[in-house]
Amino acid sequence: MIPAAFDYARPTSLDEALVLLARGAGNAKVLAGGQSLLPLMRLRLASPGQLIDIGRIAELRTIRDLGGGATGIGALATYRDVLDSELATRNHPILATAIPMIGDVQVRNRGTLAGSIAHADPASDLPAILLALEGTLVIRSGNGERVVAVEGFFQGAFATDLGQDEILTEIRLPATPDGAGMAYRAIEQPASGYSMVGVAAVIGRVGDSIGYARIAITGAGNVAYRAMAVEAALLGSDGGAAAIEAAAAHATDGQVVGSDFNADAEYRTAMAQVYTRRAVEAALAAID
């Protein structure tokens, strides 16, 4: 449980960090909360030559009001910071209910949202939540800044669109439609606490029918994904039990559902449907 030797740098500005990262490209890893990276290093499943600890870069420890119900969550904002943020939890109530399901107290106190996204564990809860919120990601390198959608960012298990010289500096969550209800429901693998399947739902009504639906699922495929077929089936429906049941049947459409010794693909597929239904029902119940 001892990591291999590594160099350690602790820059005090983002620019300095980007220079170090460019210099160490391919051999350096960015360290924020360390709740995913350090366990891998202790097991020597990861052995980066250099850690660039961004923990002292004050400009990244922000939760910003982007106006109109949108929020910016800086790279160093921890789960705890977000739970404690009146701004973030008012704009996006799903954060207040879903984050307590992530990790444990210690992990939430140290772990960062951006770190989880950059790490891209296929079973982590946050990707589904950000997908359903239609989040975007601010990515910086020495060459400047780009903003990408969370959707498309995940390229595979532990693989993302993030370049070797880039740092994810902020998660931006746009406003959700007024009165939308949102919920996250997951079934955990008991040993790890990671989700075998987790479903985030953001639902809005227009009159008597569903006018807005964002459904995202983690744990089932090799990356978290938007369940477009579910959304399509929900839109315009009455949101009744039959409609939800029919929509949830599409939870894994187009996905290659994963299998391991904890749960096989058939079970995950079934649970994706069950938890899609439960998340949609909970989101509907949460509509103002």
Next chain:
Amino acid sequence: MATDVLGARIKRVEDPRFITGKGRYLDDIKLAGMTYMSILRSPYAHANIRSIDTAAARAMPGVVLVLVGADIPYNPLPMAWPAGGVAGIRNNINTPRVLATDSVKWTGEGVAAVIAETVAQAVDALEAIVVEWEPLPVVVDAEKATQPGAPQLHENAPNNVVFEWTVGDKAGTDAALEAAPVIVRQRIVNQRLIPNPMEVRGDIGVYNPGTDEYTIWMSSQTPHIQRLLLSAFVMGIPEHKIRCISPDIGGAFGTKIFCYADMALCLFASKALNGRPVKWVETRRENYQSTIHGRDHITYLEIAGTREGEITGLRVKTYANLGGRLSTIGPGIPTTLYGRVLSGCYRIPNVYCEVTGVYTNTTFVDAYRGAGRPEATYVIERAMDLFADEIGLDPAELRRRNFIAPDKFPYDNPSGLGTASNGEKIYIDSGNYEPAMDMALATAGYASIDKAKADARARGKYLGIGLSTYIEVCGVAPSKWIGAVGEGWGAAMWESANLKIHLTGKVVLTMGTQPQGQGHETTYAQIVSSELGIPMDDIIVQHSDTQGTPFGYGSYGSRTASVGGTAAVKAAGKIREKARQYAAHMLEAAVDDIEVVGAEYRVKGSPEKMKTLQEVVFALDLGFSLPAGMEPYLDETAYYDTPNCTWPFGTHVAIVEIDEETGKVDLVRYVAVDDVGKKINPMIVDGQLHGGIAQGVGQALWEGAVYGDDGQLLSGSMLDYAVPRASWFPNFELGETVTPSPVNPLGVKGVGEAGAIASTAAVANAVIDALSPFGIRHLDMPYTAPKVWRAMHDKEARS
């Protein structure tokens, strides 16, 4: 006497240090000049070692020594308990070497060691060792390993068979099954478990070149036994040249009973380094791979009886997976501690059991909390439910009709407890099973369970209730039986206590037993306080160091209260008697005229003429005035060999709810009525029950060590091995009946394992009851959501 101390819920005297971080565990110990060892472990489950190149590792920074198997002249580790008891039982024994020399038999077997100035340097250098492997075919399943054509692990063990052991009356049982109107057969798997003590194992070895003596700190339940095994059996050095010290131990559950290769390795390395201390502490991953596992039985059970519910026969065939090589007492667990108690608390006239011990390419298996008795309880309690289901009788009623009646004790158990080879027998000495079951059923609301089931269905849940009416064997004894039956035990089973009262009246009790978190320092002090009338604060309990404690067999098998506790009573009795004699001398009275009331030694009929124990001690320890023939000082040692085991029993009732959509099982209520005899400290007893129940429930619902077909441990960390969390449990509802054990003066029985023995079967029976609407009669543990969902789904699809 201060009888209020005995039986009081006194807070544990250990806890201030444990809960403020002031405990001193093995890894807290740092010695001057200490070096650190790390062990290279096999990545293959089965392979020959063609060569090991350590040159690069030796050149690494900080490395002071690199060892491979060929460097170490010690013997293989000892086999202290081969399967025995029946003439002609052959044990094909293979135990680990300190480091593997020619081949490895499981993933994680040690093949080389690096000793360096720091842990990090040692771990780094391991990566520089180059081993040329010749991978071999692998088998991990005990039943498959005995089939023709299976990969063979050891030349001396054809078909990977360690032993074929039997107990009971084969002809009688065959006839009973033949004649029975009803017979139920079922294959059941008691899955492999990883014990998971909070503190992992470790050692610090120190050789003294000036005296040619060895000292080892070890996280061990059995320091005296380890001194014996390391000296006489492994290292070939005199027993008095080794000192073993167990510091505070953060849980053990059996895993720290045994002689492990790392112990000898640390001592060998320290000698090779001319006395520099060598510390080794395993990682959690190493703990999972190379400290013992538990359970792992595949069993074919057959239970027979009448339509009216009289059980007439039980026939059991078990494949016991013992791993790639044998741990210290591995063969004893699935034989004596399993086959001989299979009939549980029932009078089953005909019982026969065959056990095949099997080598597979897995970590060795040995005693884990309950050790054989949970496996036996699981077999008989599942069998009772299967039989009840077959004849359409309520499972509680079936149990009631077959309990050993209270007037049948001492009871000669047909599954073998009385089948000593030369007439030495032990009996189940006491029990009254029905009141405990009635209390548990009443508390659990058994009579109205159908309504609870209907209510649950309305919420989308399947509710089930399950019973486990168990007996336990604690404090396995006496030594003459253990020796006589030829069970192959390398140990007797007595215990020891030394009690000193110093000049100032302060008491030191020194024990041969070895706590691992049970609170011995509190309970023994309660015993001594009660026996001598001395306040708890004036008593200290010492243990754990072979230098300064009398020889003892250590703590396991729920034996400490009954055997060790009685040794303490005996030592206190010797103290009291000598103090009485000296008080007579001081009071110029006849010894027979001195009566002892608490700590006061009074002349009968003249209560004003008395001496306190403190006054007696002061004068006696000084020894200015001694009666003829009396030695100074109050210092007495007692050795105690109990005449019988103790026989706790009880009924546990579990209520579970299963989510119809997900298969997730929730334990919603747990009722336990245990009869563990008298209690020294009921708070500690409750704690032992809570922990044991949680561990047993863990097996039923979540835990399982899983190997891939290639012998890799898939559940190789806590990310994949589900150690239960407190929040997954309801509050346990504990009740009691108290039938004092007749075999010891305290009336105690033992409680360390009871919870783990009873709870697995109770929860399993509850889950199967909940699944009965699907026509499911059996399902193997653990009842994870995917497995239960699959079982429900398959039945639905078929119907």
